[in-house]
Amino acid sequence: FLKKYNLSVESNPPQLCAHADELDAMLPDWKARKDVKEALRQRVYKGNRIEALVPDKRGKKLTIKERARYCAKTGDVWDIWLHASDLAVPKNNTDEVIVATSSCVSQFRKELAEAGVDPERIDTYA
Known part of the structure; x- marks a missing residue:
């Protein structure tokens, strides 16, 4: 190089x-x-x-788009699961945080699809 x-x-x-x-x-x-x-x-x-x-x-900290690109690059289902789990855990139990957390997971799933990850893997691990 x-x-x-x-x-x-x-x-x-x-x-x-x-x-x-x-x-x-x-x-x-x-x-x-x-x-x-x-x-x-x-x-x-x-x-x-x-x-x-x-x-x-x-x-x-990776953005949701960077997380999705990383998961698409590695192709490892455990990376998908770990990143989805990290995004899915709310920091506290207020309604606003729960809604924001759900939105982050939805955005992650959308970005995974755009990055070319198999939809079956997205449904199973994200």
Whole structure:
């Protein structure tokens, strides 16, 4: 990847950041991201350059659309179930929160369908 785009230790963070989305699309999970970061450290990349190319995603809340795209990308029914369950649990029992929670689950199901997930999987796991 680095050779393909002529990136090196001397590349500045904006140059590296320009290719971060493409690299991120190639990395299936946190383990792969960790391995890439470690490989960059071994090539003597500094922290800010590694962060520009492989940004830290911990603590970042995904939007409903991002959750659906992620589930469609992985194709794992457990990811669908986990994300649907996370959206389905109301923070408290007020009527407004319950309605909002239901709306989030409906939106998630719609986004899954738009992302190309099998309708049978949506009905079963979301």
